[in-house]
Amino acid sequence: MKIFIFLIFVCFLLNCDNQTLEYSCNSKLKDKPLSQIRNCLQGKWKYVYATGGLTGNAKFYYNDCCFIEFKSSDSLIITNTSTVRRSKIEWLEITDQFNERTFQMKYPYNQGYYTRGVWGIQNDTLTLYDIANDGYGYILARSN
Amino acid sequence: MKFNVFLFFLVSVLPINGNAQSESKLLDKNGRILLNDYSDDSVKVKLTQAQKHLRKTVGLGVAEDYQLLKSEIDSRNNKHLKYQQIFKGIKVEGGEFIVHSKEDNIQSINGRYNAVSVIDVKPKISEKKALLAALGLLNSKKYKWEDLASERYIRKDRRDSTATYYPNGELLISQSYNNASYQLMWKFLISSLDPHNEYNIYVNANTGKVEKAEPTICYFNAVGSAQTRYSGTKTITADYSNLTYKLRELRNGVSMETLNTQSGNNFLVAIDFLDSDNNWTAAEYNNITFDQVALDAHWGAEKVLDYWKTVHNRNSIDGNGLRIKSFVHFDFFDDGPIGDNNAAWFPTEKNIAYGDGFFFSPLTSLDVCAHEFGHGVNQSESNLGNSGEPGAINESLSDIWAAVIEEWAAPEKENWLIGEDFGGPIRSMSNPNMFGHPDTYGGTNWVNTSGCSPNISNDFCGIHTNGGVLNYWFYLISVGGFGTNDLGNCYSVLSIGISDAAKIVYHAESNYLVSSSNFSDTRTAMIQASKDLFGNSSIQTAAVTNAWYAVGVGAAYQGNSSNIVGANTICFQGDFVNLNTGLSSGVTWSVSPASYFEQSIGSGNSAFLKPKFITTSGKATITFNTSSSCSGTSTPITKDIWIGKPLNNFSGATIVYPEQIYSYRPTDLYTDSFQWTVYPYDGTCQQSGYLGNCLFGGGLYTNLITIWWEVDGYIELNSSNVCGTGTVRRKIIDVQGPGDGGSCNPCQISGVFPNPSNSVLNISLYGASSFMNGKLTINSSILLINQMQEIVYSSTTENSEISIPTINLPAGIYILKVTNSLASETKQVLINH
Numbered sequence: 001m002k003i004f005i006f007l008i009f010v011c012f013l014l015n016c017d018n019q020t021l022e023y024s025c026n027s028k029l030k031d032k033p034l035s036q037i038r039n040c041l042q043g044k045w046k047y048v049y050a051t052g053g054l055t056g057n058a059k060f061y062y063n064d065c066c067f068i069e070f071k072s073s074d075s076l077i078i079t080n081t082s083t084v085r086r087s088k089i090e091w092l093e094i095t096d097q098f099n100e101r102t103f104q105m106k107y108p109y110n111q112g113y114y115t116r117g118v119w120g121i122q123n124d125t126l127t128l129y130d131i132a133n134d135g136y137g138y139i140l141a142r143s144n
Numbered sequence: 145m146k147f148n149v150f151l152f153f154l155v156s157v158l159p160i161n162g163n164a165q166s167e168s169k170l171l172d173k174n175g176r177i178l179l180n181d182y183s184d185d186s187v188k189v190k191l192t193q194a195q196k197h198l199r200k201t202v203g204l205g206v207a208e209d210y211q212l213l214k215s216e217i218d219s220r221n222n223k224h225l226k227y228q229q230i231f232k233g234i235k236v237e238g239g240e241f242i243v244h245s246k247e248d249n250i251q252s253i254n255g256r257y258n259a260v261s262v263i264d265v266k267p268k269i270s271e272k273k274a275l276l277a278a279l280g281l282l283n284s285k286k287y288k289w290e291d292l293a294s295e296r297y298i299r300k301d302r303r304d305s306t307a308t309y310y311p312n313g314e315l316l317i318s319q320s321y322n323n324a325s326y327q328l329m330w331k332f333l334i335s336s337l338d339p340h341n342e343y344n345i346y347v348n349a350n351t352g353k354v355e356k357a358e359p360t361i362c363y364f365n366a367v368g369s370a371q372t373r374y375s376g377t378k379t380i381t382a383d384y385s386n387l388t389y390k391l392r393e394l395r396n397g398v399s400m401e402t403l404n405t406q407s408g409n410n411f412l413v414a415i416d417f418l419d420s421d422n423n424w425t426a427a428e429y430n431n432i433t434f435d436q437v438a439l440d441a442h443w444g445a446e447k448v449l450d451y452w453k454t455v456h457n458r459n460s461i462d463g464n465g466l467r468i469k470s471f472v473h474f475d476f477f478d479d480g481p482i483g484d485n486n487a488a489w490f491p492t493e494k495n496i497a498y499g500d501g502f503f504f505s506p507l508t509s510l511d512v513c514a515h516e517f518g519h520g521v522n523q524s525e526s527n528l529g530n531s532g533e534p535g536a537i538n539e540s541l542s543d544i545w546a547a548v549i550e551e552w553a554a555p556e557k558e559n560w561l562i563g564e565d566f567g568g569p570i571r572s573m574s575n576p577n578m579f580g581h582p583d584t585y586g587g588t589n590w591v592n593t594s595g596c597s598p599n600i601s602n603d604f605c606g607i608h609t610n611g612g613v614l615n616y617w618f619y620l621i622s623v624g625g626f627g628t629n630d631l632g633n634c635y636s637v638l639s640i641g642i643s644d645a646a647k648i649v650y651h652a653e654s655n656y657l658v659s660s661s662n663f664s665d666t667r668t669a670m671i672q673a674s675k676d677l678f679g680n681s682s683i684q685t686a687a688v689t690n691a692w693y694a695v696g697v698g699a700a701y702q703g704n705s706s707n708i709v710g711a712n713t714i715c716f717q718g719d720f721v722n723l724n725t726g727l728s729s730g731v732t733w734s735v736s737p738a739s740y741f742e743q744s745i746g747s748g749n750s751a752f753l754k755p756k757f758i759t760t761s762g763k764a765t766i767t768f769n770t771s772s773s774c775s776g777t778s779t780p781i782t783k784d785i786w787i788g789k790p791l792n793n794f795s796g797a798t799i800v801y802p803e804q805i806y807s808y809r810p811t812d813l814y815t816d817s818f819q820w821t822v823y824p825y826d827g828t829c830q831q832s833g834y835l836g837n838c839l840f841g842g843g844l845y846t847n848l849i850t851i852w853w854e855v856d857g858y859i860e861l862n863s864s865n866v867c868g869t870g871t872v873r874r875k876i877i878d879v880q881g882p883g884d885g886g887s888c889n890p891c892q893i894s895g896v897f898p899n900p901s902n903s904v905l906n907i908s909l910y911g912a913s914s915f916m917n918g919k920l921t922i923n924s925s926i927l928l929i930n931q932m933q934e935i936v937y938s939s940t941t942e943n944s945e946i947s948i949p950t951i952n953l954p955a956g957i958y959i960l961k962v963t964n965s966l967a968s969e970t971k972q973v974l975i976n977h
């Protein structure tokens with residue numbers, strides 16, 4: 001019994017985080033719990049390009065203009081070449097165009113709100129997507 | 145006009161400003177606060193004290209309070225709290241205040257307080273009774289909660305298995321008209337299907353009187369003119385209110401709005417496009433922001449809505465009266481790259497949005513409008529997904545509706561291209577390869593979906609690419625075509641026209657396709673839809689099947705009868721016979737006997753036949769064959785047809801025995817009415833269906849005759865077809881009995897001369913014991929029968945001498961037969977001209 005209590009104490013001291021043991025962020029995230037999506041998003045990301053749309057293969061490059069930084073507590077910092085804006089994410093569980101339940105992030109920005117789904121992360125590349133048929137996908141690279 | 149609106153606004157606001165006690169405070173005529181602004185930092189109140197501050201500032205009574213409705217944070221990170229005024233726990237309608245903050249300090253408040261005169265908030269009228277009063281006002285034929293489809297819809301739409309259109313009363317405090325006192329009321333939202341309308345109805349909760357009814361769908365339609373960017377000048381409908389026109393309307397009972405998101409992407413704050421005279425000209429709207437494209441979006445939405453209502457009787461996009469919203473100047477990117485060249489359907493909000501252009505003009509062309517709303521139709525019907533094969537079918541169905549609606553609303557624009565108006569095209573339905581899309585399942589440009597993991601970069605496994613297969617399938621059934629596909633299969637598809645093709649697609653989409661349907665499932669669905677609508681062996685079903693074969697999915701049509709379809713009977717010129725098969729080019733047509741036809745032309749899928757003479761009658765056979773190398777050996781396909789009127793040929797025994805049943809059948813093809821007649825020689829007409837009966841009616845193909853006594857006679861057929869009634873044809877019936885098969889006793893024929901005969905055959909008769917004054921005492925039947933057993937002459941006589949004209953009879957051997965009640969005798973005669 002003493003050993004067991006000791007192990008728990010050690011674990012507490014070492015700040016064992018069960019969550020980090022349970023999943024990897026390097027995966028598809030759209031079907032994952034909101035807590036996992038939130039955790040995995042954290043950090044600064046650079047918009048690389050948007051692709052898709054009505055043609056399915058349109059590609060628009062951001063040319064290093066734009067960054068988005070997900071902080072804890074759903075706060076957000078959006079940076080482009082001239083402005084820095086702070087915002088806050090509101091999460092909404094919806095059914096997307098793939099007929100799948102997922103979490104849509106909605107954040108006030110500029111004159112309105114942006115609504116995006118989080119597709120996943122692959123090798124430090126984050127993919128967001130419009131909750132829309134013929135919408136775009138957004139490719140972002142992790143930025144230090 | 146905009147300037148006038150501004151002046152009107154100023155004049156309206158001035159009296160209120162006149163009541164203001166300071167620049168930072170605005171009061172209503174009763175001295176109640178409308179706006180209080182502390183942005184000059186004159187008052188510092190923490191946001192946490194908002195409710196208390198509000199109570200104090202507004203001056204609420206003891207029974208009154210404010211309840212937090214919602215909290216929002218704007219893009220500057222400022223918080224806005226919205227409060228609802230309540231009285232003894234009951235909502236006071238219209239009594240709302242918003243508290244605005246900055247860095248957790250209240251900056252301003254604005255809203256309206258409503259003085260309540262109610263004392264008791266316990267209703268004397270029950271909710272049930274109040275609802276009856278409300279329904280009595282509307283008196284609709286059918287309400288939405290009485291309609292199973294509507295109820296299913298609301299449950300699905302709200303994702304709540306208990307959701308219903310049945311009105312739930314909300315007890316609140318409201319006023320029946322401006323300046324009226326506030327009363328306790330029951331409020332019901334009542335949705336009616338017939339007629340289509342929706343009202344908020346307020347019933348006084350103490351008296352039961354209906355106090356007011358507010359339509360939630362409210363437009364004043366005005367017909368105007370719009371110079372669109374892509375489709376020329378079009379008639380549109382706009383809403384006229386407050387001296388201005390907006391791109392809103394009530395159409396087919398559905399409300400429609402085209403709104404301006406002003407390069408943002410907040411649907412909730414989109415504004416109206418306005419015009420002063422409902423004449424929306426290019427001079428006004430072909431401006432730097434391309435507002436003219438809103439006119440295309442509005443007109444396009446009108447046409448899309450009209451198409452679904454007119455052709456498929458579909459109540460708006462979702463089939464349930466969905467409010468149509470189109471957003472123009474939508475921003476897909478956050479401060480990102482220039483070039484929002486896109487349009488999309490938003491399934492959560494159920495609306496469409498158009499981005500502005502850079503590489504292209506804005507995508508508000510009719511085909512894109514129909515395409516995006518097509519996604520909405522799909523969402524409410526099969527709900528196909530957005531990846532892999534279901535995603536490709538989803539995209540293609542939208543392209544199909546783009547083509548169909550373009551053809552229906554603006555046929556001059558139909559060219560089987562998507563996006564040609566705004567600077568594209570981006571896809572071709574008639575030649576998908578042109579844009580790197582496949583026209584064959586698994587063929588060139590096909591994105592392999594097997595084992596494919598859908599993601600943004602592969603267009604979710606090529607949904608906009610592989611849609612080319614179904615696009616080409618639709619093109620083929622609409623206009624027809626032949627060729628060899630990427631799999632090396634030769635195909636030939638007959639056109640059924642875009643209208644029938646669209647009916648099949650819609651029937652399949654709304655009844656057979658499911659969210660996971662792949663191409664094979666879609667083939668099954670389309671074929672079944674065609675069978676439902678047009679029949680198993682129809683031209684449409686064959687074309688649908690052959691088009692799937694053409695795009696590499698499934699086998700060609702295998703009809704169980706003839707694969708050549710067309711008229712079974714040809715009367716005059718101009719009758720067509722068409723081929724309906726999966727065989728290919730290199731075809732040959734032939735028809736036999738060729739002598740029947742003045743023209744027999746066959747090429748590709750069709751042949752044309754024209755009989756040589758109007759009097760030509762007979763059976764002919766059409767043969768289709770192929771010599772194409774890619775199809776290998778082929779079996780000729782044939783079809784028998786009938787030319788002209790019936791010949792009345794029929795089969796059946798001519799020598800019969802008493803009390804037996806015999807069957808007689810026409811041998812002509814496609815005859816559709818028959819008159820069978822039996823003539824006994826003794827002239828007696830007895831029981832129906834027996835020899836001895838003069839007439840026994842018509843029957844299809846089979847006719848029975850029972851011989852009950854030894855009385856010879858003949859049977860004749862008179863039939864008709866689509867070309868008319870043929871010439872009557874007879875056959876002798878020789879009933880076997882004592883008088884048959886031996887020498888005559890008593891004999892009836894005393895002389896036949898001349899024999900051979902040229903123009904006349906003279907016959908002398910005698911009765912064995914009945915000859916009296918040159919006459920027989922009994923009637924005798926005289927028949928002259930050719931070698932085909934056809935009666936070429938018949939008569940009855942009491943004379944002993946008769947003459948039969950033979951001048952018009954073909955030369956040959958004939959049988960002369962004389963029959964009376966005593967005996968029957970035959971003699972061979974020769975006619976020689």
